[in-house]
Amino acid sequence: MKKLISMSLLAVLDALAHYWVAICGLIVLALVGEWSYGYHMNNTHGAHYDLASCWQGIQVITGAGCIGLGKYLTDSWLNTEKGQYPPLPKSIQEVIDYVRASKSIEADNSCSPSSGASDGTAS
Numbered sequence: 001m002k003k004l005i006s007m008s009l010l011a012v013l014d015a016l017a018h019y020w021v022a023i024c025g026l027i028v029l030a031l032v033g034e035w036s037y038g039y040h041m042n043n044t045h046g047a048h049y050d051l052a053s054c055w056q057g058i059q060v061i062t063g064a065g066c067i068g069l070g071k072y073l074t075d076s077w078l079n080t081e082k083g084q085y086p087p088l089p090k091s092i093q094e095v096i097d098y099v100r101a102s103k104s105i106e107a108d109n110s111c112s113p114s115s116g117a118s119d120g121t122a123s
Contacts, residue, residue, distance in 0.1 A: 010099065
């Protein structure tokens with residue numbers, strides 16, 4: 001069961017890595033759609049939606065992204081030797097080591113000889 005969960009988690013992460021631009025585009029379209037609906041409801045039906053709140057979340061996320069980018073650039077340009085990557089946080093390194101270990105175990109299991117005669121004849 002644990003192996004199945006780790007495999008499905010890896011599949012989800014792989015899909016996110018391949019389609020992250022499309023996912024971000026869909027999120028932006030959803031945000032613009034939500035803002036347009038609120039604008040329309042405020043205009044025609046007198047609703048009191050706070051339209052600025054749609055953009056506050058974007059400001060928080062982009063602000064956190066800029067801070068993370070600044071930290072990464074500082075670590076990679078100023079705190080490490082030329083040609084080396086900054087060290088990964090311990091939690092991320094543990095996940096990478098776990099995935100590598102599970103892949104090597106799967107490779108060992110798939111290449112192991114089946115039970116029976118070693119000379120290729122069936123018993």
